[in-house]
Amino acid sequence: MAHITLDYNSGGLALKKDSHSTILHPLWVRERVSGPNVFDPISHQRMYEHADLPQDLRITNILNQTDEALELEFSDGQALQLILAETFQEMKWSENLEAPPKPKSWDASLNTLPEYNWSHLDDTNVMKTALEDYFRYGFCIFQNTPTERDSLKQISRRFGYLRETNFGELFNVETKPNPSDLAYTDVALASHTDNPYRNPIPGIQYLHCLKNEVSGGLSTLVDGMAIAEALREENAQQADILEQINVRFRYEGPSAILEHHGPIIERDHEGFIRHIRLSSRLDYVPALDVDTLTHFYAGRRRLHEMSNSRDFQISFPFRPGTLLMMNNYRLLHGRTAFNGAQGHRHLQGCYIDHDGPASLFRMLAKGRNVTSVIRED
Ligand SMILES: [Fe+2]
Incomplete structure (x- = not known):
């Protein structure tokens, strides 16, 4: 009382x-x-x-x-x-049932992946549990989704509203001649976050496998929160500098020149590590004093090493119908190399804002009978 x-x-x-x-x-x-x-x-x-x-x-x-x-x-x-x-x-004196679960950092020892059958999401309890996993781990995998080309538009709209970019509403990740991005080749991709050069940076990324005839090309994920916490334990000074310095990220392509600034590691209003910007080919740190930059470069390198190490990275195959939903602010993603001559590998991707799944979770927490975001006319 x-x-x-x-x-x-x-x-x-x-x-x-x-x-x-x-x-x-x-x-x-x-x-x-x-x-x-x-x-x-x-x-x-x-x-x-x-x-x-x-x-x-x-x-x-x-x-x-x-x-x-x-x-x-x-x-x-x-x-x-x-x-x-x-x-x-x-006042946070009692539990807020509408609040999604707090993020829980994970590393390579995460052996049970948050994985759901797409057809089971019509059950509001399954949808709520899947969203809880998404907020806790920063990602969720769905199997047996439709594999028709562009079906990702309908699939992603279940959780939110599509964010169109200069790559289109959906982007195709497949080997192609004269690629505008390394993603469109068969080389391995180091762990990275997508598009730190955009304002705002896309919140949630989907990758949807339509076809995969190659071995290799495993999808890799790393928890940015875990590597940022590990860096702080190893070297607090480097972690501080990565939280303090605003880095310029730039993309220059055939149809757009995009720039945005932000720290490599950013916390939210509750002090949780909320946002990692790690895109090792697109970042330009300001010309600060030599001591500061020495710590910056050492910390950035250490984060890069951890994000590509077996201690932190998990990997899983993309089968036709596999859908990966990940928080692009928290998780880093990449892929192992494959041999494009073995056959066709076709993923489609898109972005939505953080708002969609958060709203859906609150609606479900309030007992509303919904299994997708609702449009208001
Ligand atoms: Fe990417």
């Missing part, structure tokens, strides 16, 4: 629950209370501008208190309700 009183100094609320305690600002509370004409029932947007509220607003009375809610009177005469479960979730 929470202990809640008025805080006469601030005009807000003094909250105590278990080992937690805080003072809530009256405006913070007001922007979360419900009542008539407060939130639009469909869009859940507030029906007022925050500038409409008096800056010196106070909570003047706790009119009623139950385990579930408080009825509060404000200095502008309004009586409104604060739902306590929502408040505690927002």
